[in-house]
Amino acid sequence: MSDSNNNPGHDVVGRGGHRPARDLATVGHGGDPIEDPGLHPHVPRPTDVDEAAEKRAERQVATLFGLSSVFAILFVVAYITLKIGDKPTLFLGYGASNVALGTTLGLALLCIGVGAIQWARKLMSDVEIVEARHPSASSETDRTEAVAALNQGITDSGIGRRPLIRNSLLGAMGTLALPLVVLLRDLGPLPEGDLSGTVWKKGMRVVNDVAGTPIKPEEVQIGQLINAEPAVFFEEENGKPKFEGSRLNQAKGKAAVIVVRMRPSDITPAKGRENWGVEGILCYSKICTHVGCPISLWEQQTHHLLCPCHQSTFDLANNGKVVFGPAARSLPQLPLMVDSEGYLVAQRDFDEPVGPSFWERGDR
Amino acid sequence: MMSTVSSNGSKPAKTPRKNPVAGVATWADDRLGLASAAKKQVRKVFPDHWSFMLGEIALWSFVILLLTGTFLTLWFKPSMGEVVYNGSYDQLRGVSMSEAYESTLHLSFDVRGGLLMRQMHHWAAMLFVGAMFVHMMRVFMTGAFRKPREVNWMIGGLLLMLGILEGFAGYSLPDDLLSGTGLRIAQGLMQAIPVVGTYISFFAFGGEFPGDVIISRLYTVHILLIPGILLALIGAHMLLLVYQKHTQWPGPGRTNDNVVGYPMMPVYAAKAGGFFFIVFGVTALMGGLMSLNPVWRFGPYNPSQVTAGSQPDWYMGVAEGLLRIMPGWESHIFGFTISWNILVPGVIMPGVIYTVFFVYPFIEAWITGDKREHHLLQRPRNAPTRTAFLAGMMTLYGLLWLAGGNDIIAKQFHLNLNYITYFMRAAVFIGPVIAFLIARRWCIALQRADRDRLLHGYETGIIMRSPEGTYAEKHLPISTEQAFTLTSRDRDALVAPPSDADENGVANRKVKMMRLRSKLSSYWYGTTIQKPTRAELEEAHEHSAHELAKHEDGHQHLTSGEYNGDYALDGQAADGHQFDGRHAIEGDELRKH
Numbered sequence: 001m002s003d004s005n006n007n008p009g010h011d012v013v014g015r016g017g018h019r020p021a022r023d024l025a026t027v028g029h030g031g032d033p034i035e036d037p038g039l040h041p042h043v044p045r046p047t048d049v050d051e052a053a054e055k056r057a058e059r060q061v062a063t064l065f066g067l068s069s070v071f072a073i074l075f076v077v078a079y080i081t082l083k084i085g086d087k088p089t090l091f092l093g094y095g096a097s098n099v100a101l102g103t104t105l106g107l108a109l110l111c112i113g114v115g116a117i118q119w120a121r122k123l124m125s126d127v128e129i130v131e132a133r134h135p136s137a138s139s140e141t142d143r144t145e146a147v148a149a150l151n152q153g154i155t156d157s158g159i160g161r162r163p164l165i166r167n168s169l170l171g172a173m174g175t176l177a178l179p180l181v182v183l184l185r186d187l188g189p190l191p192e193g194d195l196s197g198t199v200w201k202k203g204m205r206v207v208n209d210v211a212g213t214p215i216k217p218e219e220v221q222i223g224q225l226i227n228a229e230p231a232v233f234f235e236e237e238n239g240k241p242k243f244e245g246s247r248l249n250q251a252k253g254k255a256a257v258i259v260v261r262m263r264p265s266d267i268t269p270a271k272g273r274e275n276w277g278v279e280g281i282l283c284y285s286k287i288c289t290h291v292g293c294p295i296s297l298w299e300q301q302t303h304h305l306l307c308p309c310h311q312s313t314f315d316l317a318n319n320g321k322v323v324f325g326p327a328a329r330s331l332p333q334l335p336l337m338v339d340s341e342g343y344l345v346a347q348r349d350f351d352e353p354v355g356p357s358f359w360e361r362g363d364r
Numbered sequence: 365m366m367s368t369v370s371s372n373g374s375k376p377a378k379t380p381r382k383n384p385v386a387g388v389a390t391w392a393d394d395r396l397g398l399a400s401a402a403k404k405q406v407r408k409v410f411p412d413h414w415s416f417m418l419g420e421i422a423l424w425s426f427v428i429l430l431l432t433g434t435f436l437t438l439w440f441k442p443s444m445g446e447v448v449y450n451g452s453y454d455q456l457r458g459v460s461m462s463e464a465y466e467s468t469l470h471l472s473f474d475v476r477g478g479l480l481m482r483q484m485h486h487w488a489a490m491l492f493v494g495a496m497f498v499h500m501m502r503v504f505m506t507g508a509f510r511k512p513r514e515v516n517w518m519i520g521g522l523l524l525m526l527g528i529l530e531g532f533a534g535y536s537l538p539d540d541l542l543s544g545t546g547l548r549i550a551q552g553l554m555q556a557i558p559v560v561g562t563y564i565s566f567f568a569f570g571g572e573f574p575g576d577v578i579i580s581r582l583y584t585v586h587i588l589l590i591p592g593i594l595l596a597l598i599g600a601h602m603l604l605l606v607y608q609k610h611t612q613w614p615g616p617g618r619t620n621d622n623v624v625g626y627p628m629m630p631v632y633a634a635k636a637g638g639f640f641f642i643v644f645g646v647t648a649l650m651g652g653l654m655s656l657n658p659v660w661r662f663g664p665y666n667p668s669q670v671t672a673g674s675q676p677d678w679y680m681g682v683a684e685g686l687l688r689i690m691p692g693w694e695s696h697i698f699g700f701t702i703s704w705n706i707l708v709p710g711v712i713m714p715g716v717i718y719t720v721f722f723v724y725p726f727i728e729a730w731i732t733g734d735k736r737e738h739h740l741l742q743r744p745r746n747a748p749t750r751t752a753f754l755a756g757m758m759t760l761y762g763l764l765w766l767a768g769g770n771d772i773i774a775k776q777f778h779l780n781l782n783y784i785t786y787f788m789r790a791a792v793f794i795g796p797v798i799a800f801l802i803a804r805r806w807c808i809a810l811q812r813a814d815r816d817r818l819l820h821g822y823e824t825g826i827i828m829r830s831p832e833g834t835y836a837e838k839h840l841p842i843s844t845e846q847a848f849t850l851t852s853r854d855r856d857a858l859v860a861p862p863s864d865a866d867e868n869g870v871a872n873r874k875v876k877m878m879r880l881r882s883k884l885s886s887y888w889y890g891t892t893i894q895k896p897t898r899a900e901l902e903e904a905h906e907h908s909a910h911e912l913a914k915h916e917d918g919h920q921h922l923t924s925g926e927y928n929g930d931y932a933l934d935g936q937a938a939d940g941h942q943f944d945g946r947h948a949i950e951g952d953e954l955r956k957h
Contacts, residue, residue, distance in 0.1 A: 033818075033898040034848045039617030039624065084452075084476055094655070098479045102652010105480070110645030116638025124631050131409040131623050133739055136512035136608055188570040191562040195572075209668060229668065245446045246576035249667050253548075253573055256668035286668055291552025291687070291706060292573070293545060294670045308672040309549060310688045311771060311781060324782055326687060326705045328694035356552040357694060357703040358562050 039128065047122045057122035064115030071108035078104055191360070196353040198230075198255040199243075200334060205231035206259060206283060206344040214343040215259065217278050225298040226259040227286065230346070254354050256286040256294060257334055259344065260316055262303055270319045276335040278344060283334040284320050285354040288312055290327035292356045305331070329357060410632050411612035411625035415502045420636060421495035422523075424643040425488045426598060432485040433587065439475055441467040442537065442583030444576040453660050461664035464539040464579045468659055484651035489531050491647065493679045496524045504724075504754055506741040508611045510734070514725040516604045521722045523597050526590050528679050533586040535657065535677055539579055542657075544665030545674050547578065549687075556706035574667060614740045614852035616845045623739070673772060678765075685767030686713055689788045717757075731884045733859040745814075746853050748807035749888045755803035756796035763792050804891075811893035814850050817842055818896055819904040821928045828933060830922040839928035851895045859885035905929075 046053040078100035091099050138146070159166050205214045209227045212234030220226065233252065235242050243251055264280040276282065284305070286294045293309035303317035312325030320331030332354045335347035353361055393399050410416075443463035449456045451466070452473040471478035500520060503509050509517035532550070536543045551573045554565040570577035609623050618624050626632060650656075662671065676684055686709030693704040720727075728750065729735065744751040766773065767788040774781040821839035828836050841847075861882035862875050896904075908929040912920050920932050 032851060033896055033901045034844065034851050036619070036852075037616045037844045037848055040845060079476055084473060084479075094479070094652075095473075097476060098483075099652050101477050101480045102483075102648050102650075106645045106647075106649035106652060108645070109641045109648055113638045113641030113643075113645055116634045116641065120631050120634035120638065124634060126626065126631075128624050129407070129409050129627055130617065131609070133609055133621050133623055135737065184567070187567040188575075189566060191566045194566075195562060227668070246444060246574065249574050249665075250572040253667035290692075291549045291556075293548060294668050296670070297672060308670055308674060308771070309545065310684075311785065312692070322692055325785070326690045326692050326709075328692040328703065328705050356555055356706070357701050358555045358565075359558050359560075359700050359702075360562060361701045362696065362699040 039130065042127050045122070045126065054123065057118065061115045061119045061123070064111045064118065068108045068111035068115070071104045071111065075101060075104035075108060195355075195358065195361075197349055198354060199232055199251050200230055200255055200346045200349040202346065202348050203339060204346050205339070206257065206334075206336070206346065207231045207234060209256070216342055217281055217338060217344060220259065220261040220281055222261050222263060222280065223300040224261055225296070225300075227296060228257050228259045228283070230255050230257075253292070254287060257283050258286050258296060258298075258305070259283050260298065260303075260305075262317055266303065266317045268318050273319060273333065273335075275337075276333060276347070278336050278338055281336060281344065282316060283336050283344075283346075284314075284316060285332040285334065285350065287355040288327060289322075289329040289331060289354075290325070290356060295331070405606070406629045407627040408606070409609075409623050409625045409627060411610055411618075411623055413613055415506075416610065417639065418495055418499040418502050420639055421643055422492055422499055423598065423602075424640045425492035425495060425647070426594065427640065428488040428644055428647050429485060429492060430591070432481045432488065433591075435481045436471065436478075436485055437587060439467055439471045439478065440464070440537070440583075442580045444539065444574075444579050456660065456663070459664065462539045462579065464537060465659070465664045468538040468540070472660060480648070480651045482651075483654070483656050484647050486535070486656045487650040487654070488647050489534060490656075490678060491643075493524070493527050493531055496520070496527055497679075500524060501754065501758075505744040505747075505751055506611070507738060507747055507750070508741055509725045510738040511725075511729065512608055512737050513604075513611075514729075516601060516608070517725050518722055519597050519601050519604070521718070523594065523601065525718065526594055526597070530586060530590040530594065531677055531679060533582045533590065536582055537579060537586060538657075538659045539665050540659040541662040541665050541669060541671060542659070542674055544574065544667070545670050546676055546680075548573065548667065553706055553710040556703040557711065558700075558702055558707070574665070609739070611739050611741050615849045618740070618852075620737070620739050673775070675769060675772070681765045681768035682761055683710070683714065683768075685764035685770075685788070686710070688770055689764075689767045689785055689792065691789070731859075731881060731888050733857065733881075733885065740852065742853060745807040745810040746892075748804045748811070748892050751807050752800045752802075752804035756800035759799035760792055760796045763788060763795050767792070808891055808893060815893055815896060818847055818850055819901065820908075820926065823926070828922065828927075828931065830933070831919075832921065834922045834924045836922045836924055837926045838931070838934065839926055841928065853895060855894050856889040856892055858882070858889055 047057050048054075078097065082095075082097040082100055084095050084097040154160060206228045207214050207230070209229040212229075212231065214231065215226065215228065229252065233241075233243050233248060233255075241248070259281060260283075261279075261281045264277075267277065267280060267282070269276065286296065288295050288307040288309065290307065290310055290312045293307050295305050295307040295312075295314070297306040297308055298304075299306065303315060304323065305314045305316055305320075307313070307325070307327070310326050312327030313323050314320045314327070314331045315323045316331070320333055322328065322330060332350045332352050334350055336344055337347050339345045389398075441463040445463045446460050447463050447466050448458060448460045449466050449469060451457070451470055453469055456469065468482070471482055473479070503517065503520070532546070536547050536550075551565055551569065554568060555561045557564060565573070568578065568581070569575040570581075610625075612618050612623055612625070615624075626635075663669075675681070687706070690705050690709045693708075695702045695704065767785070770781060770784045770788065773779060774784055821841040824838045824840050826838045828838055830836070842850075859882050862878040908927065911923065911927060912929045912931055915921055922931065
């Protein structure tokens with residue numbers, strides 16, 4: 001072996017990588033500089049030689065196990081005596097029951113664990129035992145025999161000689177994937193156009209999202225932000241809400257909006273959006289264009305709206321443009337107007353899909 | 365038939381009595397042939413070291429998860445059907461919510477021990493993933509993944525990935541505002557996948573988000589599908605461990621061909637069994653005393669609401685950080701949208717990092733050309749490049765984790781959120797490199813210190829002043845056992861560049877690969893310190909003997925600095941210490957000439 005570099009002490013294996021495997025003993029100029037002194041002789045512990053120490057350890061272990069029983073019984077006592085639900089924040093922010101049950105159960109278990117380990121460390125033999133390792137690989141003979149048996153099996157089956165059977169079987173197995181995949185079809189409907197539209201339509205009132213009250217422009221202060229929803233979420237049909245349960249959640253996940261009022265002089269509407277607001281009142285989608293969290297952290301002075309999930313920040317005075325964060329698209333804006341009674345209503349649905357981007361969305 | 369001879373064989377049994385245990389054992393062995401397997405395994409040897417306990421924590425947490433989880437299923441209703449809450453918790457009475465959330469509240473406030481089990485289940489999950497992480501780092505740093513354990517490393521990697529998914533599925537189940545927000549983000553990630561994203565999302569959620577099926581589907585995944593796979597993989601992990609035997613630290617009598625330690629019965633049965641109870645007990649104390657995921661404070665899920673400062677479970681923090689610091693890039697091609705801002709942090713980066721770790725054993729083996737079996741662990745300093753790589757990855761992880769809480773950091777430390785994010789965008793590239801370089805130099809410095817200890821002994825802290833006035837520190841040799849332990853590691857072998865003969869003989873592409881490999885190998889091992897050879901050790905000892913040889917004046921002369929070997933004044937108060945009251949001064953005098 002010769003060093004092809006100037007790192008003394010290194011060895012070089014394999015000329016050109018053709019001889020990668022080598023025996024441990026041949027590696028190294030000096031081999032092992034120090035002989036193995038062999039296993040350290042066993043040093044007795046106090047409990048091995050001192051009977052008093054041994055008895056003490058025995059008592060410790062038994063006491064721990066005994067304590068465990070005590071705690072287990074206390075657990076049962078706590079379970080029966082302590083009520084739950086009446087004062088859920090009585091103790092450490094919890095009901096007394098939870099604290100008592102957790103503590104007694106924990107200590108009952110810990111006592112068993114600590115006792116068992118104390119037993120192992122102090123009283124069980126601590127003489128180290130040596131066991132030989134065997135290579136993970138099977139022996140050469142075993143390998144040869146296994147390969148021979150496998151080949152015999154393959155020959156007996158005739159799979160090599162009967163390509164017709166083999167190929168038709170492979171084909172059948174492949175085709176079997178179809179039913180498996182097709183079975184999953186009814187997991188859900190196809191997306192179709194569902195993502196592009198919301199329930200907003202011409203003339204639908206923009207209402208407060210808690211009480212469902214319609215909003216008059218003069219009620220909105222400059223700098224104010226209102227969490228709003230389409231009025232249809234609060235309407236009833238034949239005594240039942242038009243939207244409820246998961247349908248309501250699905251519709252809300254797209255149609256939720258925020259209404260803000262800024263000084264008209266601060267707003268720089270994009271071309272075509274000049275009449276989307278009412279006296280400085282603008283309405284934007286509340287669903288973040290990043291991954292869909294509802295946005296509502298409003299910086300009144302900068303007109304910025306910040307998403308609490310990933311901090312995408314949108315400038316509402318400048319058409320909802322992204323000014324910071326991982327979102328790529330402006331916040332969609334809902335064109336507003338007032339109806340005959342003077343309440344804020346939508347001019348029409350959003351011009352673009354709201355919420356996170358997706359493949360088919362295109363560059364609208 | 366087994367006899368009733370006492371186990372130590374010292375006292376022969378006088379009156380053979382029928383032993384019921386032996387009877388049952390015989391009955392079982394007649395049918396199951398247990399003795400042949402048991403005779404080897406009962407006294408199987410396991411080496412002892414605290415770091416081998418980390419994987420055990422993960423194992424026992426999993427058992428606790430199965431036990432507490434089963435308890436929870438008895439009350440939890442995985443349904444998104446709307447109900448009006450009418451239970452014990454005042455603040456939410458009369459609020460309409462999903463059955464999943466309602467039954468979680470019921471478990472927490474109306475089932476005795478229910479909240480305890482819920483919190484134990486959640487704490488055990490945190491512990492499960494955390495222990496797997498730390499265990500994996502231990503395996504990585506000590507080289508325990510090397511041949512023949514690569515397959516077990518990969519099984520471990522799958523366990524970690526499934527554990528994280530399982531955790532996410534689990535904390536999404538209560539259908540509170542926080543878990544719903546997590547699901548919304550997951551849905552956004554799915555939807556961003558090119559071509560099939562919207563389809564995946566519609567199929568997973570049974571239509572538009574949130575739909576009414578996701579909780580019951582996640583429930584099946586959470587309590588049946590993933591636990592089943594986890595259980596099978598844990599079984600395989602353990603079987604391989606038993607078959608390949610545990611690795612051990614080098615030391616006197618510990619070689620690559622043996623395993624030294626304590627037997628399974630009784631020591632490890634007691635230690636590991638006892639440890640199960642300790643992990644269980646600690647989890648119970650945490651469940652009883654430490655608040656976790658108080659879903660009653662968040663309220664039911666509502667897609668138009670979110671809590672500021674929302675944070676996922678700790679192991680999702682990295683994904684959150686990636687999402688937060690990614691710039692908002694998006695491309696439009698032929699009317700289609702590619703959302704790099706979501707794809708890169710949500711799909712590509714996790715995939716890349718994960719794949720690198722998954723196949724890492726093979727990458728390292730290829731670079732080092734090492735195809736031998738390794739059963740002795742390496743100290744992290746003895747694999748400087750690998751350790752430094754891990755240090756870089758840990759730095760990346762830590763930075764991303766911090767980035768995942770950038771809003772919390774901004775609030776707590778009154779910092780500008782945007783600047784934190786800009787800082788993190790650069791730091792995730794620079795930080796790991798700095799950590800890598802420092803860790804590598806640090807390892808090499810530690811290797812140098814080891815080499816010094818071998819060649820020159822350890823510093824005794826005794827400063828000797830020679831009659832000439834020179835100060836020198838006495839070094840004493842370390843024990844043979846210590847010296848052997850320090851030297852029982854392999855010499856690093858560089859892979860040679862292809863020779864001329866190879867360059868002409870084989871395909872061009874292969875030569876290029878071989879050249880690359882040789883270069884990587886010399887970077888990998890380039891500056892590492894090798895253990896001294898026998899000749900170097902002897903030379904060091906001769907050198908000290910030479911230094912302390914008597915000069916022509918018949919005396920030894922010390923040079924300043926340090927020395928080892930025997931100096932005539934060793935043990936005497938040659939340094940003026942005779943006046944400190946701790947040295948015998950009788951008959952002790954300095955040379956008089």
